[in-house]
Amino acid sequence: MYAGKSMRQKDGKNFLTDNNIANNIIKAANLEKYDEVLEIGPGKGILTKIIQLQVKYLTAVEKDKILSQQLNHYFSFHGARNIKIINADFLKYNIPNTELKIISNLPYNVGTAIIQKILPLKHWTTAVFMLQKEVTQRLVAQPGSKAYGYISIFTSYYTDCKILFDVSSRCFSPPPKIISSVIKLTNKASEPTDPVFFDFVKHAFKTRRKTILNCLSSFKNLEKSKAAHILNACALDPFLRPDKLSIPDFLRLIDETRKHIIYSV
Structure with a gap:
């Protein structure tokens, strides 16, 4: 099981070695004997070997060819029939x-990309991830906080999420220079939203120091008077910054904007 970008050195990897942490991560998933589990990046298998004994079926996707071969050899040797090790890039x-x-x-360098691939899907129920602490703080951030941004809204739209506990660098070999955190996400099975919603949220946070009036105006080249009219209809202060708006605020804003212009999505 490997760590993120800043936890994966150029000439090696930082593997979780603490069995107590491994057991706490798995415990957080509330595994049952009938569960099917997907593990991303099993590495040397500290989690894999525990999960396999507790569930109906486990699929583990490992990008590193040597590590996947080692895991296949281990589980074949032990006669495990409820596990499949796949040597692949999870993003593909x-x-x-x-x-x-x-x-x-x-892995930190593609952690948010993996999250954005998984969260919109309706068929997963629970996810327990370990990530760099500052990343987990962005995932759970609320309006008005410094960490609040696009990925906070994306995560909150699709899931209920909370940080469970921190993991010291001493729990890895070799020890990384950062602290990790474990986060639990529960799927809301949200309906797909207007693609323009996330496009606008992403645009707004690229210019997060601008007012929401300027963000809306520049998004589709709206006249400021029209943008101001839309914000007034939504009961939103045009001088608010994007990081003050909640998901309902953004949804209401996009719904009202749709009444005024036709988007080319």
């Missing part, structure tokens, strides 16, 4: 359309 992997729980120590 087609996730099975079956009810899943997901567990992973996400």
Whole structure:
């Protein structure tokens, strides 16, 4: 099980070695004997070896060819029939359309990309991830906080999420220079939203120091008077910054804007 970008050195990897942490991560997923589980980046298998004994079926996707071969050898030697090790880049992997729980120590350099791939899917139920602490803080951030941004809104739209506990660098070999945190996400199975919603949120936070009036005006080249009219209809102060708006605020804003212009999505 490997760590993130700043936890994966150029000439090596930082593997979780603390069995207590491993057991606490798995415990957080509330595994049952009938569960099917997807593990992303099993590495040396500290989680994999525990999960496999507790569930109906486990699929583990490992990008590193040598590590995947070692895991295949281990589970073949022990006669495990309820596990499949897949040597693949998860971002290119087609996730099975079956009810899943997901567990992973996400690599930091692609952690948010993996999260954005998984969260819109409706067939997973629970996900327990370990990430760099500052990343987990962005995932759970609320309006008005410094960490609040696009990924906070994306995560909150699709899930209920909370940080469970921190993981010291001493729990890895070799020890990284950062602290990790474990986060639990529960799927809301939200309906797909207007694609313009996330486009606008992303645009707004690229210019987060601008007022929401300027963000809306520049998004589709609206006249400021029209943008001001839309904000007034939404009961939103045009001089607010994007980081003060909640998900309902953004949704209301996009819904009202749709009444005024036709988007080319």
